[in-house]
Amino acid sequence: MARLNYYHYNFNAMGSPCSIQLYAKNSKAAKHAAKIVMDDVYRLETKYSRYRDNSLLSKINRIAAQGRSILVDDETSGLLDYASTCYQQSDGLFDITSGILRRAWNFKSGVIPDNLIIEKLLAQIGWHHLHWQKPKLTFTIAGMEIDFGGIVKEYAVDRAASLCVQNDIHHGVINLGGDIRIIGPHADESPWRVAIRHPNKPDGILTTVELYAGAVASSGDYERCITLNGKRYGHVLNPKTGWPVSYMVAVSVIGDFCVVAGSASTIAMLKEKQGAVWLKELGLPHLWVNLQGHHGGSIPIE
Numbered sequence: 001m002a003r004l005n006y007y008h009y010n011f012n013a014m015g016s017p018c019s020i021q022l023y024a025k026n027s028k029a030a031k032h033a034a035k036i037v038m039d040d041v042y043r044l045e046t047k048y049s050r051y052r053d054n055s056l057l058s059k060i061n062r063i064a065a066q067g068r069s070i071l072v073d074d075e076t077s078g079l080l081d082y083a084s085t086c087y088q089q090s091d092g093l094f095d096i097t098s099g100i101l102r103r104a105w106n107f108k109s110g111v112i113p114d115n116l117i118i119e120k121l122l123a124q125i126g127w128h129h130l131h132w133q134k135p136k137l138t139f140t141i142a143g144m145e146i147d148f149g150g151i152v153k154e155y156a157v158d159r160a161a162s163l164c165v166q167n168d169i170h171h172g173v174i175n176l177g178g179d180i181r182i183i184g185p186h187a188d189e190s191p192w193r194v195a196i197r198h199p200n201k202p203d204g205i206l207t208t209v210e211l212y213a214g215a216v217a218s219s220g221d222y223e224r225c226i227t228l229n230g231k232r233y234g235h236v237l238n239p240k241t242g243w244p245v246s247y248m249v250a251v252s253v254i255g256d257f258c259v260v261a262g263s264a265s266t267i268a269m270l271k272e273k274q275g276a277v278w279l280k281e282l283g284l285p286h287l288w289v290n291l292q293g294h295h296g297g298s299i300p301i302e
Contacts, residue, residue, distance in 0.1 A: 086150075123141075160176070171185060182194075183213075192211055197220075219262070219268070
């Protein structure tokens with residue numbers, strides 16, 4: 001068997017620092033695979049960005065603002081199907097229509113929004129207000145929005161891993177802003193060591209896990225929070241109340257797919273005190289830390 005060499009590429013996408021680590025026969029094979037991965041990540045960023053007026057997501061949201069219908073492609077249909085599943089399994093807490101709460105919450109401002117502003121926005125939130133029958137998406141209330149922010153980066157990670165395998169890369173790691181997928185172990189068959197960040201210590205590490213395959217995703221306050229009068233307001237917002245969750249500060253989940261690990265970690269945050277029980281019932285390896293600094297789950301802390 002030909003000796004494999006290690007290659008590492010850094011790039012920025014989806015508002016995050018990203019990296020590809022892989023083993024390949026030579027630099028040409030490595031560059032080829034890395035370019036295919038990066039191009040696909042950039043494609044998804046362009047397609048589903050809420051910041052670009054020419055993105056498909058912006059087009060969908062212009063239709064949503066008018067309370068009309070739009071036909072979507074197969075890839076978007078898959079994301080909507082997954083969003084629907086998450087909504088059902090989270091009892092309505094994982095809701096891709098809740099992104100409009102950003103209009104009230106600006107975590108850079110240090111200001112807590114007026115409750116009246118939040119109440120007005122809540123009237124335009126709710127997956128149940130959409131009518132989704134592939135390929136037709138209908139908004140029954142004008143002024144709604146959807147946001148794939150809780151799904152598309154993780155989906156991009158899983159696609160990147162598949163593209164690597166299709167291009168004969170069987171050992172490596174994809175990391176898009178902390179959403180991680182292991183393609184396979186190091187070339188010598190040893191596991192990758194993945195650090196899980198500490199929610200309360202900048203650059204601190206809570207624990208390290210060793211993985212030969214699978215995905216790791218985390219949800220937490222980390223940098224995006226407001227502390228006012230001694231109370232901490234994190235960026236994970238409950239779509240039913242419009243206010244930040246206030247029990248867990250960080251959740252990490254290990255799964256076969258990054259999109260599943262990512263949505264599971266977010267749902268656990270949204271479930272507040274019930275999150276720990278829900279994670280245990282889900283059965284995936286996990287670790288949580290609450291506001292008091294207590295931790296639990298099936299991943300041991302070193």
